Amino acid sequence: MSTDLMPNRYNAGEVELPEREADLIQRRDNVLGASYRLQYRRPVHFVRAEGMWLYDPDGRPYLDFYNNVPCLGHCHPEVNAAMAEQASRISANTRYLEPKLVDYAERLIATFPDELNRVVFTCTGSESNDLALRIARLVSGNEGIIVSAYAYHGTSAATSMVSPNLGDAVKLSPNVRMVSLPGPSEVSADKAASFFELQVREAITDLNRRGIGVAALLIDSIFSSDGVWADPPGFINGAIAAVRECGGLMIADEVQPGFGRTGSHMWGFERHGTTPDIVTLGKPMGNGFPIGAVVGRKGAMDRFGATARYSNTFAGNTVGIATADAVLTVLQRDKIPQHALLMSERMKAGLKRLATRSQGIRDIRNAGLFFGVDLGRPGDGPEGRRQLALDVVNLTRDDGVLISTTGANEDTLKIRPPLICGPEHVDQFLSAIEIGLEKAVGFKVPKQLHR
Numbered sequence: 001m002s003t004d005l006m007p008n009r010y011n012a013g014e015v016e017l018p019e020r021e022a023d024l025i026q027r028r029d030n031v032l033g034a035s036y037r038l039q040y041r042r043p044v045h046f047v048r049a050e051g052m053w054l055y056d057p058d059g060r061p062y063l064d065f066y067n068n069v070p071c072l073g074h075c076h077p078e079v080n081a082a083m084a085e086q087a088s089r090i091s092a093n094t095r096y097l098e099p100k101l102v103d104y105a106e107r108l109i110a111t112f113p114d115e116l117n118r119v120v121f122t123c124t125g126s127e128s129n130d131l132a133l134r135i136a137r138l139v140s141g142n143e144g145i146i147v148s149a150y151a152y153h154g155t156s157a158a159t160s161m162v163s164p165n166l167g168d169a170v171k172l173s174p175n176v177r178m179v180s181l182p183g184p185s186e187v188s189a190d191k192a193a194s195f196f197e198l199q200v201r202e203a204i205t206d207l208n209r210r211g212i213g214v215a216a217l218l219i220d221s222i223f224s225s226d227g228v229w230a231d232p233p234g235f236i237n238g239a240i241a242a243v244r245e246c247g248g249l250m251i252a253d254e255v256q257p258g259f260g261r262t263g264s265h266m267w268g269f270e271r272h273g274t275t276p277d278i279v280t281l282g283k284p285m286g287n288g289f290p291i292g293a294v295v296g297r298k299g300a301m302d303r304f305g306a307t308a309r310y311s312n313t314f315a316g317n318t319v320g321i322a323t324a325d326a327v328l329t330v331l332q333r334d335k336i337p338q339h340a341l342l343m344s345e346r347m348k349a350g351l352k353r354l355a356t357r358s359q360g361i362r363d364i365r366n367a368g369l370f371f372g373v374d375l376g377r378p379g380d381g382p383e384g385r386r387q388l389a390l391d392v393v394n395l396t397r398d399d400g401v402l403i404s405t406t407g408a409n410e411d412t413l414k415i416r417p418p419l420i421c422g423p424e425h426v427d428q429f430l431s432a433i434e435i436g437l438e439k440a441v442g443f444k445v446p447k448q449l450h451r
Helices: 019-031 077-087 099-109 125-140 189-209 237-245 268-272 298-307 318-333 336-355 382-398 423-441
Strands: 048-050 053-055 061-064 116-122 144-148 176-179 214-220 249-253 278-281 292-297 361-366 371-375 404-406 412-415
Touching: 061 423, 077 318, 099 116, 099 292, 099 318, 116 125, 116 298, 125 214, 125 249, 125 278, 125 292, 125 298, 144 189, 176 189, 189 214, 189 237, 214 237, 237 249, 292 298, 318 336, 336 361, 336 371, 336 423, 371 382, 382 404, 382 412, 382 423
Parallel strands: 144 176, 144 214, 214 249, 249 278
Antiparallel strands: 048 053, 053 061, 116 292, 278 292, 361 371, 371 412, 404 412
16 A cells, blocks of 8 residues: 555656746745645646636646546636626525525435435535534444545544545544455455445444444445445445444445536436435535535434534535536536536547557546546556556646546546546547556557547
């Protein structure tokens, strides 16, 4: 497992930078906390964005195939107009009567299964998961939380303690148990469900034996930080049943797979044919504007609301609601998830064709427009695979296409473009990957391979 908290980052002295960027980095270092890190070996410097594109000060465009926050693309004009119009009138909180708050809540809830019929708004995915943990612990009467082995669920004190991805220096709660996934454990698809259920049942046994009990199974249904493991659909369901048997709840973290990213469904958990007890939302909800939510079942939400207090001045503010409402309107009206599914099929076909000619691609996984592509040559160990992935990421960056890495060893390419990407964007991405692999691995891809 990688010990570098951000392997795809800038390290001073490794590359020579133009004076403009070097000076800006020095100024950053003089005032910003050391936890800030710049992405890519050669940092990118952007001054504006539009749609699929980011532009540097010299006007050079970069194709964004990494950023899932602006799910409708950067600076979407309809979303920005709704945001500006509301900001020009009033920004108020949920303690005042506001029709748009109720209108949007009704529209959002209508996208979920009938059992999930209550919503509480937050500002971020971290806040959403923090609140979900509070609800689960109060309703269950237990403290234990089960997460995947390399999960990331947020940066608050509570969510960092259930996020193994943040590194050894961030201590997990003694009430947390980590479970292995079938994919990284090289378990076959037909045994994936039983393998995962066994992991969870063993965690339940340990938590109960120690008098902690089980409050929740908290999972990102696409397991993005673990390396993108979405298949086979339904492999999580036996584990969910096991958690419910002992009074625990299932929390679906939909910050990454939600809002149509999987293409086939609005929400990632729907691919697995299950209905969670609590769902958490974040980033894409406002296309970049900070807004999130917790959606849950009436019984659990009522019980929490009657016995505990949750008040957040900015959560559900009118500007955020207007922005999120515009995002949902565009997603539904323009059939964005269906479009994303078509583009994902084009991308997967191109990657598969590339894999037939390259020793560098070991596996391709995806659910809609969220891809994990494992890299490594025959005979490569973990460090060799990791370096290859980082080389390809930085070579594509130099070619004007942005992606990154994920997984415990950071040897998996993480690819998640805005959902509006078109055929021309997919083809440019495939061309950049082709060139990056050719340079990093040393093979020649025949022309027109992915066309």
